[in-house]
Amino acid sequence: xxxxxxxxxxxxxxxxxxxGHNSIARTISGFLTEKGVESEIMDIYRGHxxxxxxxxxxxxxxxxxxxxxxxxxxxxxxxxDADKRRYKNSFQATIKCCLKDVEKEIAxxxxxxxxxxxxxxGAVVDRLRRENRIDRNIxxxxxxxxxxxxxxxxxxxxxxxxFLSHICAKQQMLDKGFREEQLVETGFPVxxxxxxxxDKRQLRLEQGFxxxxxxxxxxxxxxGIGRNEKVLKRLAACKLPLQIIIANSRNRKSxxxxxxxxxxxxxxxxxxxxxxxxxxxxISSADLSVSRGGCSFLCExxxxxxxxxxxxxxxxxxxxxxxxxxxxxxxxxxxxIDEVTSIVDGLNGDRVKFDKMRAACExxxxxxxxENMYRFIMANEQKKVEK
Numbered sequence: 001x002x003x004x005x006x007x008x009x010x011x012x013x014x015x016x017x018x019x020g021h022n023s024i025a026r027t028i029s030g031f032l033t034e035k036g037v038e039s040e041i042m043d044i045y046r047g048h049x050x051x052x053x054x055x056x057x058x059x060x061x062x063x064x065x066x067x068x069x070x071x072x073x074x075x076x077x078x079x080x081d082a083d084k085r086r087y088k089n090s091f092q093a094t095i096k097c098c099l100k101d102v103e104k105e106i107a108x109x110x111x112x113x114x115x116x117x118x119x120x121x122g123a124v125v126d127r128l129r130r131e132n133r134i135d136r137n138i139x140x141x142x143x144x145x146x147x148x149x150x151x152x153x154x155x156x157x158x159x160x161x162x163f164l165s166h167i168c169a170k171q172q173m174l175d176k177g178f179r180e181e182q183l184v185e186t187g188f189p190v191x192x193x194x195x196x197x198x199d200k201r202q203l204r205l206e207q208g209f210x211x212x213x214x215x216x217x218x219x220x221x222x223x224g225i226g227r228n229e230k231v232l233k234r235l236a237a238c239k240l241p242l243q244i245i246i247a248n249s250r251n252r253k254s255x256x257x258x259x260x261x262x263x264x265x266x267x268x269x270x271x272x273x274x275x276x277x278x279x280x281x282x283i284s285s286a287d288l289s290v291s292r293g294g295c296s297f298l299c300e301x302x303x304x305x306x307x308x309x310x311x312x313x314x315x316x317x318x319x320x321x322x323x324x325x326x327x328x329x330x331x332x333x334x335x336x337i338d339e340v341t342s343i344v345d346g347l348n349g350d351r352v353k354f355d356k357m358r359a360a361c362e363x364x365x366x367x368x369x370x371e372n373m374y375r376f377i378m379a380n381e382q383k384k385v386e387k
Contacts (some may be wrong), residue, residue: 020296077151122156187366292319329360
């Protein structure tokens with residue numbers, strides 16, 4: 001058996017760029033703890049908060065104000081010659097400050113394996129390995145946390161394995177320079193709580209929602225980007241009965257603006273929340289979501305067979321996720337915010353069409369991704385012991 005005398009150790013490297021990567025890290029850590037693996041989560045920018053904040057705030061700034069410019073830069077970098085760009089680009093400067101801190105943490109914690117939940121983290125351990133600053137007996141894993149790879153993934157080709165949410169990413173990863181044997185389709189690491197059987201009617205009662213009413217969830221990600229009040233105003237014009245749940249997350253301005261809309265239109269069918277601790281129950285209560293295109297949220301709703309109407313102003317990586325789901329019939333996309341009224345009324349009134357979208361959610365991602373990941377890692381660790 002593997003290390004009978006001591007528990008195995010896993011170091012999980014993450015960073016804040018949106019909230020999805022941190023959520024994935026917590027999901028993996030919780031699962032590993034249940035399996036008896038000692039795990040520790042490290043934000044790679046923890047010792048360099050200015051650099052970390054700059055990365056995150058720049059990302060959020062472009063998401064909010066310059067999505068088209070962000071898209072142009074994204075596409076230019078993503079489809080540039082990977083062999084020419086690898087290790088010879090400005091991206092290396094953004095991770096340089098993290099190297100010593102991560103190297104020190106690895107030396108002190110002595111993990112058996114490392115899991116990265118962001119491509120920046122993968123690039124950090126790639127560089128440490130290339131510079132012989134990390135024990136080569138430590139297995140390096142990275143998660144591709146969207147359906148397709150981001151720019152700069154070519155700087156992580158020295159990790160041992162990359163876990164894919166869906167096999168659709170395989171060719172693009174090969175183009176980045178990865179070998180086929182490095183790529184493992186596990187599914188997206190959704191919190192296992194989303195796989196638990198539920199009685200949706202009872203769950204709604206427990207949450208204080210109407211148990212039998214068509215329920216639309218408005219969400220804008222962990223940082224509340226997207227002006228939820230704009231969606232709420234349009235849904236106020238819906239002709240068919242529905243109830244609305246709004247998850248504003250950490251965006252207090254959005255919470256207040258939605259509150260003003262509710263008061264102005266005298267809406268008695270809206271539940272307006274800020275940051276929600278039990279987000280699993282809130283998401284699971286919905287029939288339909290109106291959201292951005294973050295992969296974490298999309299996969300959580302897929303697991304619960306909740307179709308999505310994607311917002312009109314999403315950025316390129318979200319757009320790639322949404323287009324992937326649209327091609328499979330479980331997602332619609334707004335060209336204009338004004339379309340949301342007719343689309344929601346259409347799905348609410350045509351349950352055959354709605355059920356078809358709902359059924360299309362099944363089978364897109366492999367279930368129990370964290371379990372799949374764990375089994376693969378344990379098999380590798382067993383091989384290391386046998387050697």
